Amino acid sequence: MAASVAEDAPVQGAAGPNHGLRIFIIWLPLAVAADIVLYFVYGPHMPPGRMSTSAASQQFDIKVMSVLAAPVMIFVLVFMAYSVIVWRHREGDDEDGPPIYGHARIQATWITVTAVIVLFLAGFGTYELAWPGFAGAGAGQGPSPIWKPNGTPLQVQVIAQQWRFTYRYPQFGGFETTQLMLPVNEPIQFNVTSLDVIHSFWAYQLGVKADANPGVNNVAYTTAIQTGNVTVRCAELCGLWHGAMFDYGRVVSVAAFKAWAARTEVKLAAVTRILPPYASTYDPTVVPQINKAMAKAGIGGANGYYYPPNDPVQP
């Protein structure tokens, strides 16, 4: 394509200033400065932070892409600003501009440079996704994940419904709670599923996002590397109260987590007996029976339902 473009239209005029050099001289310091600021100054504070391995991997990705994107954007903007200032139409000048139809070398260079950047980014993103330390970078991987972390992860089932999340811990007798508690420095496997429509489990600080599909187990891995609070939001429009579907989780030390889990397992033992055995997905048709059994046993929520009706109170 580029070869067919006429070579007889030189971009550099014989006389006049060397515009290309000028643009380059303006661009270079701006691009270098932007990259330094982005990588070293703003980079460590970029969202979503470094609370988990997957969040850290995402932060690193965003940092690398910013460093690559900034010079490109600055080049286009500098070029446009330069054109607008230097090559604007002057009063009384009715001549047309020089008839330049193309320039084979410049076109080939542009195409090559953009292709190299793009292919690098695709390769880099794939590597980040597949590297075991990041294990799928916190994204939902469906029922049979291919990128797994080393070691045996803690299993946490996330059951989304309109409009709340419930969490189930199969390695601790399979108790269910609305409280999300996680240990630090241990690989965690979220098994995300839904009782009704499609939701999305977004633990922002952990850099985890996995859609909750009814009848599907969507697995996402992460390892928290700092303790602290986690915001959980639904990231897929799921009906009227989607806007109010959020809660908070906590990452605590392993000892504190184990103590909490053992305590909760005992506390909820009566409830857990009524629940169906742990499975990778949750059949919503059993919910009415669960509620009935709960009401009979005199446990459950304030109104006798373990799974409350789909009408949350005014937040």
Add this chain to the structure above:
Amino acid sequence: MAIETQPERAQGAGGGDPLAGHNPRPWWRRPAIHTAIVGAIIGYVLGHLLGDYLTGATGSASLYPNVVLSDSEDWPIVLGYVLAIVGWLAGLGVFNDILRQVVGRPTASGSGLPEHETSGLARYFRYSLDHKVVGIQYLVGMIIYFCTAGLFAMAIRTELLSPTQHVFTSQVYVEIVGEHGTMMMMLMSSVILGPFGNYLVPLMIGAKRVAFPRVEALSFWLTPMAFVILLSGLLLGGFPFGWTGYAPLSIQSTVGADSYAVAFGLMGISMILAGFNIIVTVICYRAPGMRWSRLPMFIWSMVSTSFLMVLAAPVLVGGMYMLVMDRTAQTAFFEDSLGGSSYLYQNLFWFFGHPEVYILALPGFGIVSEIIPVMCRKPLFAYKVAAAGMIGVSLLSFFVWQHHLFDSGINPDMRPLFMLTTELISIPTGFIYLVALGTFWKAKIRFTVPMLFALAFYFNFLIGGVSGVFLSDVPADTTEHGSFFVMAHFHYTIMGGLIFAFMGGLYFWLPKMMGITLNQKLGKWQFWTMFISFNSTFLPLFAVGMAGQPRRVFEYARNLQTLNDWVSISSFFLGGSILLFVINFVWSTVIAREPGVANPWQSRGLEWQVSSPPPAGNFEKIPVVLSGPYDYGVKDAQPVADLNPPPGVLTAAISQAASVRAEA
């Protein structure tokens, strides 16, 4: 392909009498918008009654017990919509000529263009077969649709002034979100192809008409119905699932969801029709000498957009049909518990939905590529690269749809592939920038209003495009997906790209289309307020999204209130700038009516070589195109076309082409 030398005659008044055109009946008996409204109302009532009858709501036992399971008014409402569409088209006289042919009577089309069709306001309210009338119809329609959907956007921003729910109930809020998103995404798909594509494509390629005037007119007249049906959803309680309509939420929703499915499907049909007509027109109706290498870049963008429409929209229509069936006839295409799959809907929707966003982007590329050579007084840099960019974008757009589903758990091992294809698409998109920067080089840039909008397009689309690369990367997308980052990204490409290009095109071509110049001073005011408030509205939203605010929520973290308030207030200014545009448009076209100069931009485009607005058949004779449209600054450049070719040239060319074909 034979060249049509006789323009298609507009259809005469409808009704049974083939001589009606010569002996017009009184206006209220001729098919136009008022008869169409009557037809739509009658159709809706009939359809609703039929639905009631089928489901047994009228007291009789249901004929089909299964359909009663829809346990609501789904059947009557869907059938009401469908028959309303049929009634609307019948009232417009769409079927008149078809029925005449069925019964073997001559159609009105052959009997000459009746006087009352060539002038006057009334023709804009009829099923007109003149592509210039359809273009104006589309233009006014699109402005109305855009402003309506824009008002919904401002309602959303009003709610988001506070981090807790305060103005609207959750029900109303989610309705507004759905109406805004769906109306913008479905109707704005034709915001450039409709007005400018239909009006200018024949003029730019030297044709007297489009290939299928009836198809073209039908494509427009479906849009008001889609608009009304979508809005009618508000009366039925709205739909709580945005513009994506993910099943099973859309199956579970109340009757408002029917309006979404029927309107979106209807608009899909309109897109197919509009695109089909443009493709055939460009392939078969180019004037002699209008080679592919001389095609204006706007035509390239229209052709690639049309291909996307024709190939992608059927998937949407199919998906919407299945959704309606799931809601009414109790099929289970998308019900996981009954053997269907909600992933199927997501696949169908995004297989349409991703080409759709390029349907929204490509026309913008075309318009700015058309404006910059004229205003830079230079040829378009790297013409072939520009055309290759558009074709490349269209081709790749069919291979990227699963990047909307990176976190959904579908095909996790395919994500590197979709990451690659998505990132590849930035190469042909980059071509558009190569072309622009090359054209600016040593140019003589005139800062007219269209040029300002074109420059703003490149600025906005740069931000939109680069943020798209961030979204294509799976790890980074895990944070960005479903957040305000995505929302800011596609508003930068669609609002900042498509709508800015639309405005530029309007200031550029309205002198051609209406013979009227828009007020340039107001235009500059509109540009600067729109450009500044647009960026002030959407730039902070990247930060808001990165900070963890999901889309379509009415509650957000308290520490994000300052940014959200800033955005909301900017969005009101943005609304004000659009109001300024509406004022300018109404003032200039209705009140001031300042006649435009014949060729105000000294463009070489073929469309500017005829009078403004062009005569009924566009060209007195089929022109012979002599050179490319962008030969600015070329000493002794040939005129772009011979508008009055000597007799015999055409016949010779045609017979020569025919003999070549015969030999082959």
